[in-house]
Amino acid sequence: MTEAHGRKAAQEAGGDSEAVRLHRAARGKWGISPRVPLRNSRDLSLAYTPGVAEPVRRIAREPEEVWELTSRGNLVAVVSDGTAVLGLGDVGPEAALPVMEGKALLFKRFAGIDAVPLVVRAPTSEALVEIVRGLAPSFGGINLEDVAAPRCFAVEEELVRSLDIPVFHDDQHGTAIVVLAALLGALEVVGKDLSDLRIVVAGAGAAGTAVAELLLAEGAGEVRVLDRRGILSPKRNDLDAYKRRLAERTNPEGEEGGLAEALVGADVFVGVARGGLLTPEMVQAMRSPAIVFALSNPDPEILPDAARAAGAAIVATGRSDFPNQVNNVLAFPGVFRGALSVRARRITPKMKRAAAHAIYAVARLEGISPETILPSVFHPEVVPRVAAAVARTALEEGVARLSRSPEEVEAEARRFAELGRRLGESVGE
């Protein structure tokens, strides 16, 4: 039987899951729609030649006009090399495409941002940087997605240095923003203080590194980070430069051990490593009331029922089908909405912290409880409030090209979010 015949037979035998059927029926989740009419040759002469020559000349003379005369100001590239796709590993660019189309869908649905999924074959960090740098003139921002550590750090650093539009590695910063927001909510429930906590982060890759850095910047007491060989420590001689820097920041005394040792007496577990890593015994060894964020996708480090049965007071996952979804989708639409609205040149650490506090503030509107430490991603206040907080901070930090009031940005974000909601809900009608 040929491969194509085998696939068809599997489909006919009902071998496709509901999710695969959705993707197959729609042939992907993303598309392009025009914004000006094209009914006749007059329309064509304005939108295309000869009319288009005038905006071309205008932009050549005054480069800033590109933001007014093209789609660039509301357009984000979602770029992946497919090297760390969810928790599925290095599956390659083609297999990464459903996730990138998904991110593009989320940008549009939640923030009215047009996003283009771009999966690229980039054998080296330098190649990835060159590709993105070459594409940048088309876009108002670059969302890097599912690029593995340590490559992601060098790539992001170089792109931030050389481009004057926001470059944001979602798995690092989007995740860190939402973890901080969720932790603020969880601490309100358990009555602990961030500065008193012992936090264990499993995973020293993109997500784990940024989570640890943002929690430390916010004033977290003690943070330990682990990779597959155990706790990052300056005494280890197998660390790359990024892990070494993190080891020196988090564990200067050189504590050693594996996950079981690290978790004894810990207040918080953040899993951004691999599904199934956390055992009930490890949860039992934590200090009560324990907070467990098992965030790997699609399979969390521990399932919520098992974590609760082992005594965890607050449990969160990255998934949409359990309560307390700690997922970067709560951050990146609003972060980019705010950044694009003031044409920010970059996204600073303060802008990230402001985004986290805005998400936490929305959770408080509804009342925080053990199962609602975060707002739902469908909460209509999330994107406008995050956008306003990001824009306000961009203005304060001097990285905004446009001077607009946070109220104006918030009102605009509300309009964009409503547009996205109507589009998202009317598809297929």
Ligand SMILES: NC(=O)C1=CN([C@@H]2O[C@H](COP(=O)(O)OP(=O)(O)OC[C@H]3O[C@@H](n4cnc5c(N)ncnc54)[C@H](OP(=O)(O)O)[C@@H]3O)[C@@H](O)[C@H]2O)C=CC1
């Ligand atoms: N909920 C959310 O919003 C998000 C969740 N994630 C999830 O986090 C996970 C990691 O993603 P990302 O950081 O992008 O990936 P990376 O590939 O950049 O990093 C993965 C890290 O996990 C570590 N790791 C793997 N297996 C183990 C293990 N058995 N014990 C301890 N550490 C281990 C790796 O260790 P080593 O360095 O030794 O190889 C590495 O440091 C994925 O499952 C992803 O789905 C990511 C982003 C957002």
Ligand SMILES: CC(=O)C(=O)O
């Ligand atoms: C949510 C996400 O970005 C991830 O799991 O990689």
Ligand SMILES: [Mg+2]
């Ligand atoms: Mg990701």
